[in-house]
Amino acid sequence: MALDDTKKIKDFKVVGTRPNRPDGIDKVTGRARFGADMVAPGMLTGRILRSPHAHARILRIDTSKAEALPGVKAVVTRADFGDVPDHVADVMDNCMAGAKALYDGHAVAAIAANSAAVARKAIRLIEVEYEVLPHVTDVDEAMKPGAPVLHEGRQQETVPEGLSGNVIARSEFGHGDIEAGLKQADRVVERTYRTGATHQGYIEPHACLATMSADGQGDLWVCTQGHYMVRNVCAAILGMEQGQLRVTASEIGGGFGGKTVVFLEPVALMLAKKSGRPVKMVMSRSEVLRATGPTASSSIDVRIGMKTDGRITAAFAELRYQGGAYPGSPVDMGSMSAFAPYDLENVKTVGWDVVSNRPKAAAYRAPGAPMAAFAVESAIDELAKGFGLDPLAVRLMNGAKEGTKASYGPTYPAIGLMATLEAAHTHPHWTAPLGENQGRGVACGFWFNFGGDTCVSLNVTPDGTVTVSEGNPDIGGSRASMTMMAAEELGIPYDQVRTVIADTGSLGQNEVTDGSRVTFAVGLATIEAARAAKREMCKRAAMIWGIDADAVEWEDGAARPAGPNAGKFPPMTLKEIAAIASNTGGPIAGHHEVNAEGAGVSFGTHMVDVEVDPDTGATKILRYTVFQDAGRAVHPAYVEGQFQGGAVQGIGWALNEEYIYGEDGILQNAGFLDYRIPVASDLPMIDTVILEIPNPGHPYGVRGVGETPIVPPLAAVANAVSAAAGVRMTRLPMSPPRVLAAIQEAARG
């Protein structure tokens, strides 16, 4: 189903408007129910004992004293889970350590008790005997021969012999001849860039409420980005049939990729199973930071050659990402996206997936791409400025367009990078004057976007209103956008449609809300479900009129006779058809199930002005503008919100945020006082410019918009800070001490 199918839709009536948010009142009045808001009769409190060591062999766990404490109803260790299928083995081990604790905060045992006070006391009564092992938390250190090795036998066949066992995989992308290209260059920049591990910083900590009946049926209420994923993973870990576990997604207070995996849920279910009582578990902020899924930290070497006119002759990057204690850092995504915005004859990336004694990395908006863009866009900026060239003009000269062979392989269809660059180049921000100690930076970013398994059910009620059931938690406004697309397709007002998030018992499999897939894929399924309902309503009208169903068409919310031979009948509105549904065959519904493919890639360009205090090294963001291709902005206010949110998270990554480990391998800043994310008072209003280059793979031209906005800001801010401070910054975060040290070192020559 392509855009061409709906070219007759010239003027959208609902799509592109800004109606009130369907969850707005609930959220501002506190009525919305998040993960920790659910209660059940007889509910117990679950709590987890976590490793105080970065790397330790677990020699013995004695839970007898805890079990004897009055009020304790269940104790769980890894032994309770037994063997689990291979595809969830790492997930299981991350949720509850087996032979070894692999990072500070790794879960070791769990308690369910009558009260939080009893649970806290019981946790302290569990005795764990550890053999403390050497640890490693830095990616470059972890790759060295002789580094402490976390796992044996996990290296893929892609890794050359002789490297540390922590090096799990190697990948390589690109085309052309790098060395030949570099020889053509008038200047080559070669630098190493480093980024710290950051956390998604979602406001709502992980929480769930699990029940398990004596007959083996389970129910789980949970804040997650994908309750179908939770069901499938938990069922595999607990040896349940998927149909016996019903998972309901709560309202979600942010995820950004961090809630695409399970942490508490299998443990809560096991505690519920052992105790026979509902068990609620809520993480503290410290637990969220220590033991959920931050992003990878990285170390990236870049070599880029450029002619004096700005043409890039060759581009190479070697990316090393540590993804925490288990294989699967997002280095592949970083390697494929690093040079994706450019049309390059000679390009190559090499990626290394490395494990270390940190919590297993989870996705974080466009996983792997922001750090790669930081390195590449910094080097391009340095080259452009070295030749005295306009950095945006250099990007316009080298930018990818339709027909460009992407650095990761495919040839691009219609894409929007050049539109974002041209919009940036002509925007007043680009030529606004700067003051002393101020600098301006620009950078581009890319994300793939994708679709995946999706089910939507659309039901017409007897009074002619419509309910859409979808299976993806609403993180970025999906209830509003699905409502709008259903209303658009049916030709009825926005307020006549309500979209709800169905539990896992109500729809078929739905992929996790990630990869900027939902507005694209669920939107596509919603439109098709509405079309199915329209076909049925046309059929019902045809029955009333006594004509063939093919002689009826749907237009402006009503069935109408189509063509000169169909007869002259007054249109039947949706409400009129719904009112007599029982008399014409029964309830009216439409549904659609699809593995949605054909998501269109997305590009953005960011521009930022900063001021650096030369005495303290502190950076203030003065002005920020996001330019991004949205395909079709279904609800522009939500699109702007995605742009702004991505920019702000990227600013935090660039300036403040970092997991800081001591020499003992213990996380030093496991709280929002010491791990500081940007707050509103730190920032100016983030301006946005939405470009709309329709995605030919979607009936309305929609592209995902949620991932790309976090890709350019690290580099854009770094380029601005480098300009303001007069020294090239190659390491994130650019905290005041780090910037001050760079300024002072540059002054010393």
Place this chain on the structure above:
Amino acid sequence: MVKVVLWGSLAESAEGAREVVVEAATLRALLDGLGEKFPGLRAELERGVSVSIDGRVYNDSWFTPIEPDSEVVLLKRLKGG
């Protein structure tokens, strides 16, 4: 016959070929054909891949048709946040 572009480290598992040719009219036949023709690719195929066909990325839709002149590129499995 379909021409398939392999990324660098995958090419090393296909006897160094950056482009290979297999008989396939669908995505499933393509993946099966690659595994049969180049056993060294099987480990990566089993870990999961994405496939770009004429610029559109597909993950699991086995019966996606592939035209003989389609541009087909094997990609690392795409993951999002």
